Amino acid sequence: MSEPTPAQIHATVLEDGQGSRATPFTLVWYTSWLVMGVVQIAGGLIAEWSPSKALDNHWVALLIGTMVTVGTALMLWGARRVQTITTSWAVERLGAFVTAGGWAAYAIAGVWASFATPAAWLFGVASTAALLARAQTLTTREAVTRHIVGAA
Amino acid sequence: MLTEPLIIALIVGATGISSSVGLWQYIGSRGKKPIDTATAMAAVAAQTQGMTLALVEQLQEEMAAMRTDHAATRTTLARLQHALRSHQEQWESWYRRLMLEWASVRLLATPPAPPTFQDDTPSWGDDTTT
Numbered sequence: 105m106s107e108p109t110p111a112q113i114h115a116t117v118l119e120d121g122q123g124s125r126a127t128p129f130t131l132v133w134y135t136s137w138l139v140m141g142v143v144q145i146a147g148g149l150i151a152e153w154s155p156s157k158a159l160d161n162h163w164v165a166l167l168i169g170t171m172v173t174v175g176t177a178l179m180l181w182g183a184r185r186v187q188t189i190t191t192s193w194a195v196e197r198l199g200a201f202v203t204a205g206g207w208a209a210y211a212i213a214g215v216w217a218s219f220a221t222p223a224a225w226l227f228g229v230a231s232t233a234a235l236l237a238r239a240q241t242l243t244t245r246e247a248v249t250r251h252i253v254g255a256a
Numbered sequence: 257m258l259t260e261p262l263i264i265a266l267i268v269g270a271t272g273i274s275s276s277v278g279l280w281q282y283i284g285s286r287g288k289k290p291i292d293t294a295t296a297m298a299a300v301a302a303q304t305q306g307m308t309l310a311l312v313e314q315l316q317e318e319m320a321a322m323r324t325d326h327a328a329t330r331t332t333l334a335r336l337q338h339a340l341r342s343h344q345e346q347w348e349s350w351y352r353r354l355m356l357e358w359a360s361v362r363l364l365a366t367p368p369a370p371p372t373f374q375d376d377t378p379s380w381g382d383d384t385t386t
Contacts, residue, residue: 114307164267171271189293194285201278208270216263239281246285253291253299 108248116248131183137203137231138176144169144210164213171206175199190246197242204235 108116148165178199186192211228218224 113303167267167271171275188290189296190285190288190291194282197285198278198282201274201281205271205274205278208274209267212263212266212270239278243281249291249296249300250288252303253295 106247108244108251112244113248113251116245131180134176134179134183137172138180141169141172141174141176141203141206145173164209168206168210168213171209172203175201175203175206178202189249193242193246197239200235200239200242204232204239207231207235 144165146169148162148167148169176199179196180199182192182194182196182199184192186195207228209228211225211232214221214225214228
């Protein structure tokens with residue numbers, strides 16, 4: 105983790121002067137993804153157990169569902185207080201990367217299933233980008249906090 | 257084009273890479289000294305206070321510079337006003353003189369009408385005495 109720039113310190117302190125907690129909007133956002141992950145798992149399990157095998161590649165749905173569910177659960181847990189604030193950020197960032205992997209897989213599977221229907225895979229691409237941005241924000245925030253605490 | 261093994265490799269690769277990066281960052285962060293919330297908040301508050309004081313100081317410096325500029329501007333303005341007043345006086349003087357000159361020229365240009373003589377002098381061809 106490189107040293108934060110003065111601009112990053114300035115922006116982070118101004119944006120987040122009170123120690124960075126996830127906003128209610130973020131929590132709703134994560135929870136909706138958690139539900140989507142559970143639905144993916146359910147879909148994969150239904151396909152697995154369906155005698156007709158109407159859905160192919162059910163393992164992809166299971167994999168995506170597991171990644172998204174586990175990732176968002178970690179993000180939700182990290183967004184709450186976990187021991188120390190740095191631990192919270194570390195857990196939330198781990199969850200963000202795991203969830204990003206799930207949505208990236210979702211985007212790839214969407215391209216594979218039907219490239220002509222971009223709604224599905226664009227959602228995956230946008231979600232992955234949003235999660236990587238969130239992970240970057242947390243990384244910067246941690247770097248700035250460590251810098252400030254070290255300098256104080 | 258996209259074949260099934262390629263797609264499977266991409267999906268597994270994406271999930272594997274992202275999970276690995278996440279774990280690597282998590283382990284890296286956990287390897288450092290943890291910072292509790294109160295410490296972080298206190299440090300951020302101190303930083304905010306420091307930034308605010310620095311901002312106030314900067315604003316004070318800028319205000320002092322503006323005050324100096326303002327004083328210089330006022331001096332310049334006073335000088336300009338003085339110059340303007342002087343020019344105005346000169347102009348008024350010149351205008352007054354011009355008006356007088358104009359009046360005199362006008363008087364000369366339109367001389368009074370010649371007097372009308374009651375002339376009873378006989379003409380040369382009208383000699384009645386001889």
